[in-house]
Amino acid sequence: MQIEQLQIFEIDNPHQVSSVEVHAQVLITSWVVIALLIALPVVATRNLQTIPTGLQNFIEYVLEFIRDLTRTQMGEEEYRPWVPFIGTMFLSIFVSNWSGALLPWRVIQLPHGELAAPTNDINTTVALALLTSVAYFYAGLHKRGFSYFGKYIQPTPVLLPINILEDFTKPLSLSFRLFGNILADELVVAVLVSLVPLIVPVPMMLLGLFTSAIQALISATLAAAYIGESMEGHH
Amino acid sequence: MRSISEIFAPLSYWVSAAGISLNTDIFEINLINLILVLSILFYYGKGVLISLLENRERTISNTIRDAEERYTEATEKLQKARIRLQQAEIKADEIRISGLAQMDKERQDLVDAADNDLNGLEDSKNNAIRFEKQRAFEQVRQQVSRLASQRALESLNSRMTNQLHMQLIDYHIGMLRSMSNK
Numbered sequence: 001m002q003i004e005q006l007q008i009f010e011i012d013n014p015h016q017v018s019s020v021e022v023h024a025q026v027l028i029t030s031w032v033v034i035a036l037l038i039a040l041p042v043v044a045t046r047n048l049q050t051i052p053t054g055l056q057n058f059i060e061y062v063l064e065f066i067r068d069l070t071r072t073q074m075g076e077e078e079y080r081p082w083v084p085f086i087g088t089m090f091l092s093i094f095v096s097n098w099s100g101a102l103l104p105w106r107v108i109q110l111p112h113g114e115l116a117a118p119t120n121d122i123n124t125t126v127a128l129a130l131l132t133s134v135a136y137f138y139a140g141l142h143k144r145g146f147s148y149f150g151k152y153i154q155p156t157p158v159l160l161p162i163n164i165l166e167d168f169t170k171p172l173s174l175s176f177r178l179f180g181n182i183l184a185d186e187l188v189v190a191v192l193v194s195l196v197p198l199i200v201p202v203p204m205m206l207l208g209l210f211t212s213a214i215q216a217l218i219s220a221t222l223a224a225a226y227i228g229e230s231m232e233g234h235h
Numbered sequence: 236m237r238s239i240s241e242i243f244a245p246l247s248y249w250v251s252a253a254g255i256s257l258n259t260d261i262f263e264i265n266l267i268n269l270i271l272v273l274s275i276l277f278y279y280g281k282g283v284l285i286s287l288l289e290n291r292e293r294t295i296s297n298t299i300r301d302a303e304e305r306y307t308e309a310t311e312k313l314q315k316a317r318i319r320l321q322q323a324e325i326k327a328d329e330i331r332i333s334g335l336a337q338m339d340k341e342r343q344d345l346v347d348a349a350d351n352d353l354n355g356l357e358d359s360k361n362n363a364i365r366f367e368k369q370r371a372f373e374q375v376r377q378q379v380s381r382l383a384s385q386r387a388l389e390s391l392n393s394r395m396t397n398q399l400h401m402q403l404i405d406y407h408i409g410m411l412r413s414m415s416n417k
Contacts, residue, residue: 051295051299052295057291058288061287102269102276104266106265109256197268198267198268199268199271201265202268202271205269205272206275206276209272209276
């Protein structure tokens with residue numbers, strides 16, 4: 001199995017061809033995930049009714065789940081504006097992971113590299129983690145102004161280096177947790193398939209579905225927790 | 236891909252140029268396992284999901300129905316309360332009016348009673364005055380007649396002699412005789 005990257009040259013200037021490495025297979029699978037995530041609500045909100053049925057019921061349920069999640073982490077007063085962000089994190093990671101595990105990507109064979117879950121690339125997960133970092137920084141600064149930086153010396157100023165370090169380890173851990181889980185699951189399934197092609201990998205694939213769903217939940221919950229933590233202590 | 240225009244080239248050209256191809260090796264694409272996983276997922280997941288969603292739908296419709304029922308009940312109660320309020324107001328007006336009338340009547344009665352008392356006292360006063368006046372008249376009359384007879388007696392006693400007295404008696408006998416003869 002190859003995990004090479006597909007190289008694409010950037011849009012060229014009239015006098016020069018510059019090359020930037022882009023992992024095209026991640027882009028393609030990301031676009032598929034985005035298309036899925038946009039198509040689903042558009043279809044489900046076609047015919048809105050007071051008593052929901054079918055697809056509308058389902059996405060309302062998902063929305064309630066995300067809203068509950070956000071409200072649990074951030075408290076009752078200030079969770080409302082962050083529901084879209086946490087929902088995006090959760091749904092994109094969830095659909096990415098499950099699309100990578102369930103859709104038969106190997107039908108399309110690329111010259112270099114192959115299609116899989118977009119989150120098996122460290123760049124994707126680091127991007128998501130940095131988004132979370134920016135989000136909780138923004139939340140803290142917006143809510144408390146420059147006194148946000150006072151949290152670095154809570155509870156005692158001795159912990160200042162640890163608190164600063166935390167700002168770097170948070171995105172690091174978020175990104176690597178997600179990346180490691182998804183990539184490792186793919187690798188294990190691939191190895192099992194190469195050993196025993198038929199029934200044996202199935203339990204591992206089911207476990208992979210389960211853990212990837214948990215990872216999506218964890219990423220979203222942690223994002224919400226970090227944001228909530230940076231917004232609290234306001235009073 | 237050297238330029239943007241190549242994106243709009245026909246798909247087959249792009250596919251062959253970029254080397255994308257369709258892989259039909261069943262084992263390599265793991266199709267059987269995928270189908271197995273998907274079928275297990277649907278088989279177990281569908282039941283759970285359907286029951287969850289049905290629960291939710293039923294809860295929502297129940298809540299809506301309860302809310303609507305309570306709304307109609309509340310409007311009915313409001314209506315009834317309004318009617319009772321109107322009736323109470325009418326009754327209050329009636330009571331007030333009758334109270335005022337009663338007050339007037341009692342006042343009038345008091346005035347009449349006072350008038351009657353006044354008249355009675357006046358009458359008795361007049362009677363007393365008249366009575367006293369008459370008594371006074373009687374007394375005066377008695378006094379006058381006593382005085383008059385006293386004086387007459389005195390003058391008689393002072394002027395009467397025996398001879399004059401006998402002449403007077405004879406005169407009176409003659410008068411009485413002539414009266415009895417008539």
